Amino acid sequence: MSRLVYVLNGPNLNLLGKRQPAIYGYETLADxxxxxxxxxxELKLEIEFHQSNAxxxxxxxxxxxxxxxGGIVINPAAFTHTSVAILDALNACEFPIIxxxxxxxxxxxxxxxxxxxxLVASGVIAGFGTQGYTLAIQRIARLxxxxxx
Ligand code: CA2
Numbered sequence: 441m442s443r444l445v446y447v448l449n450g451p452n453l454n455l456l457g458k459r460q461p462a463i464y465g466y467e468t469l470a471d472x473x474x475x476x477x478x479x480x481x482e483l484k485l486e487i488e489f490h491q492s493n494a495x496x497x498x499x500x501x502x503x504x505x506x507x508x509x510g511g512i513v514i515n516p517a518a519f520t521h522t523s524v525a526i527l528d529a530l531n532a533c534e535f536p537i538i539x540x541x542x543x544x545x546x547x548x549x550x551x552x553x554x555x556x557x558x559l560v561a562s563g564v565i566a567g568f569g570t571q572g573y574t575l576a577i578q579r580i581a582r583l584x585x586x587x588x589x
Contacts, residue, residue: 441535441584442510443484445577447476448501449491450517456542456570464542467570476513479574483581495519495526502529511536511580513573520545520555527556536583538576541566562589 449469457468467475473489480487488509490501498519505512512530514537519526530537537560544567545552558564563579565572583589 441587442508443584444486444488444509445480445580445584446501446505446509446512446514447473447487447489447573447577448498448505448512448514448516449489450498450515450519451493453491453515453517454493465569472570472573475570475574476577479577480581483577485577485581485584487577495523499525499529502526502533506533509535510584511538513538513540513576513580514557515540515542515573516557520557521551523556527559530557530560533560534589536562536580536589538562538580539564540572540576542569542572543567 453469456464457466457471469491476487476489492498512533516523516526539555539557539561562583565576568575
């Protein structure tokens with residue numbers, strides 16, 4: 441299986457570290473990317489790291505990953521709670537998918553308690569801050585090594 445992992449980030453995550461640190465912490469998205477690359481390097485994985493505010497762009501990257509990658513780590517941000525289109529794109533993938541949320545969505549507003557993406561995710565990480573991304577990289581490496589979904 442491919443050892444390339446797509447790390448995809450949804451809307452507004454480009455603001456990470458610049459607004460609302462009480463909820464999302466002080467790390468920027470560039471810091472998160474560096475963390476992911478470090479974790480991936482230790483596990484002999486390659487990373488494609490992307491963020492977009494546009495649903496169609498995230499879907500296009502999922503289609504690209506379907507052809508090239510061995511797994512996806514995704515923080516779909518607000519699209520988590522709204523996007524059947526992202527769920528459909530992920531459902532067309534035959535490799536492991538890990539869903540990440542920086543905040544503990546279950547301690548927040550009830551509209552954040554439902555996730556379309558969880559229907560297809562091998563696992564979900566929420567409330568571990570930006571550390572959740574490196575935990576997700578470690579988990580996806582294990583799933584790729586075991587050739588599991
Ligand atoms: O906790 C998470 O990672 C979320 O996916 C973040 C989303 C939110 O809609 C989900 O319910 C939970 C929001 C991302 C917005 O990120 C910002 C970061 C800094 C400042 C403003 C927004």
